[in-house]
Amino acid sequence: MSAGAPSDAAVRRRFGRPRRVFSQVLLTQLAVATGVTVLATGLFLAPLSAQLDNEAMHRALAIAETAASPEVAGALVGSRPVREGPVQAEAERIRRATGAEYVVVMDRRGVRWSHTDTAEIGRIVSTDPREALAGEHVMEIDSGTLGRSARGKVPLRDRTGAVVGAVSVGIAYDSVHERLLAAIPGLLAYAGGALAAGALAAYLISRRLQRQTHDLAFSDISALLAEREAMLHSLREGVVALDADGRIRLMNDEAQRLLGLGPEASGLPLDRVLGAGRTTDVLAGRVAGEDLLTVRGSRVLVANRMPTEDGGAVATLRDRTELERLGRELDATRGLIDALRAQDHEHANRLHTLLGLLELEMHEEAVEFVTEVVGVHRATAEQITDRVHDPLPAALLVGKATVAAERGVALRLSPDSLLPDRLADPQGLVTIVGNLVDNALDAAAGSADPRIEVELRAEGRTVVLRISDSGPGVPVDRRELVFSEGWSTKKPPAHGRRGLGLALVRRLAERQGGSVRVGASAEGGAEFTVVLPEALSEAAPGELAQAGPSAAGHAAAGEAR
Numbered sequence: 001m002s003a004g005a006p007s008d009a010a011v012r013r014r015f016g017r018p019r020r021v022f023s024q025v026l027l028t029q030l031a032v033a034t035g036v037t038v039l040a041t042g043l044f045l046a047p048l049s050a051q052l053d054n055e056a057m058h059r060a061l062a063i064a065e066t067a068a069s070p071e072v073a074g075a076l077v078g079s080r081p082v083r084e085g086p087v088q089a090e091a092e093r094i095r096r097a098t099g100a101e102y103v104v105v106m107d108r109r110g111v112r113w114s115h116t117d118t119a120e121i122g123r124i125v126s127t128d129p130r131e132a133l134a135g136e137h138v139m140e141i142d143s144g145t146l147g148r149s150a151r152g153k154v155p156l157r158d159r160t161g162a163v164v165g166a167v168s169v170g171i172a173y174d175s176v177h178e179r180l181l182a183a184i185p186g187l188l189a190y191a192g193g194a195l196a197a198g199a200l201a202a203y204l205i206s207r208r209l210q211r212q213t214h215d216l217a218f219s220d221i222s223a224l225l226a227e228r229e230a231m232l233h234s235l236r237e238g239v240v241a242l243d244a245d246g247r248i249r250l251m252n253d254e255a256q257r258l259l260g261l262g263p264e265a266s267g268l269p270l271d272r273v274l275g276a277g278r279t280t281d282v283l284a285g286r287v288a289g290e291d292l293l294t295v296r297g298s299r300v301l302v303a304n305r306m307p308t309e310d311g312g313a314v315a316t317l318r319d320r321t322e323l324e325r326l327g328r329e330l331d332a333t334r335g336l337i338d339a340l341r342a343q344d345h346e347h348a349n350r351l352h353t354l355l356g357l358l359e360l361e362m363h364e365e366a367v368e369f370v371t372e373v374v375g376v377h378r379a380t381a382e383q384i385t386d387r388v389h390d391p392l393p394a395a396l397l398v399g400k401a402t403v404a405a406e407r408g409v410a411l412r413l414s415p416d417s418l419l420p421d422r423l424a425d426p427q428g429l430v431t432i433v434g435n436l437v438d439n440a441l442d443a444a445a446g447s448a449d450p451r452i453e454v455e456l457r458a459e460g461r462t463v464v465l466r467i468s469d470s471g472p473g474v475p476v477d478r479r480e481l482v483f484s485e486g487w488s489t490k491k492p493p494a495h496g497r498r499g500l501g502l503a504l505v506r507r508l509a510e511r512q513g514g515s516v517r518v519g520a521s522a523e524g525g526a527e528f529t530v531v532l533p534e535a536l537s538e539a540a541p542g543e544l545a546q547a548g549p550s551a552a553g554h555a556a557a558g559e560a561r
Helices: 008-015 021-067 070-077 086-098 173-212 218-234 253-259 270-274 278-284 321-359 363-387 391-406 426-444 501-511 543-547 549-560
Strands: 102-107 138-144 147-157 163-172 238-242 248-251 292-296 299-307 313-319 410-413 451-459 462-469 515-520 526-532
Touching: 021 086, 021 102, 021 138, 021 147, 021 163, 021 173, 070 086, 070 102, 070 147, 070 163, 086 102, 238 253, 238 278, 248 253, 253 313, 270 278, 278 292, 278 299, 292 501, 321 363, 363 391, 363 410, 391 410, 391 426, 391 451, 426 451, 426 462, 426 501, 426 526, 501 515, 501 526
Parallel strands: 410 451
Antiparallel strands: 102 163, 138 147, 147 163, 238 248, 238 313, 292 299, 299 313, 451 462, 462 526, 515 526
16 A cells, blocks of 8 residues: 555545544434424425315305305396396306306206306306205315316305205316415425524534534544543542532442442432541542542541542542551651660660679679669569550550650559450550550650650440640640641651541541540640440459459449449
């Protein structure tokens, strides 16, 4: 094939059936408009001829009834059929007045007493007059001496009502035919105007459709739809499309997983499906910004929203739960490294002190120094494990106490604390305690007398956690705002953003049917109280008795509360 020769596909597009939606719809609408116009014109013309014939016959019959007067009947009986007779004169007067082709008056024998051609007077009529002479009214299209005409025949009665003859009136059929032909140009003009209006409307509609479909072919639209479905369901990011009214237009599989929804949510309002909250506000566009953080259930999501031309929007969702967990682990690791570095420095100082005591041969003082250093850490660990029997929260508090000590903050466990080893979700409680203790450490670290108090107790099957600090506290007008995703007074870390810890604490508590509130502590700082109903499993028979009088006393106190 030469370079300048068109391809077979181009030839088919040029001379074959058009491929564009605009062209196909336009041609289809033009064909429909033309067909409807032709059909309507045909349906109008088909009965028009019969209608004109019927009108002509009724007109002829009305003229005949006018001519069949008792005076004409009297003149017929009292005279002879001559050219200048009274019957001929009256008939001609009526013919000229009505524009009829002829008015023929005949006697009972069928002899003409009047005619347009006076030579026919006195002769027998050319058509059968028996029906009219029998007293009937007749309408017909027939041919006579004057050619084809629309006729009306009526009986002619005298004053007594006796039939003495008949009157036949004819209207030239050529005039009826001419009326039909004269009506066709006007009808075609109307049809042409209707067709032109339909063509213009079809063109305007097709042009609008062309803009809306971006001049694509039907095959292109079908391919784009298939590709879109494949792309949406293969993405590892959630995609949610909303219409102008805030209803969910579509969701891919990942969006359904991240939001905890099913396919039945499509077509429903976003507020109804997700309920009130930050996630709904972000997806609905009530919160502006890029890479907005939100919490849905136990997942941390990053959302971005892009409006569309039709007033809707497309939102993308990314799961940052693992990234946030790794970030928190990184923060914890860095804190542990800092604590180990400080502890290493302190350990070196202690070793130098111990070495000095030994070199001075102050052996008793050296023993007392070692006993005191080891005893402080052992006492803290034993105090915690005696009151917190579940190993995960206990280990967390022991570690946090070490970190707090290295940061110069005193972490104290309340004497009212007692938590049995019956937690239904120990990992969830560890997350709540860890977030609240970390926040308390950050808040108390800059105070004059930095300290934290943790109270962790059971009231029946309910776990109550209270953490207070000596920090600056939370203003009353911000006590609800602190639980919002993305809100924080701290500088964002290098790996991500802050403002998720307290929001996650509230979500975890609410998921278990509990609550979180913040108030003022006795030291002037903040006091967070978490209530988790049914966080403990049922106690085995005799468990309280085996736990000792202290545990029984705490359980009784909890029931009394």
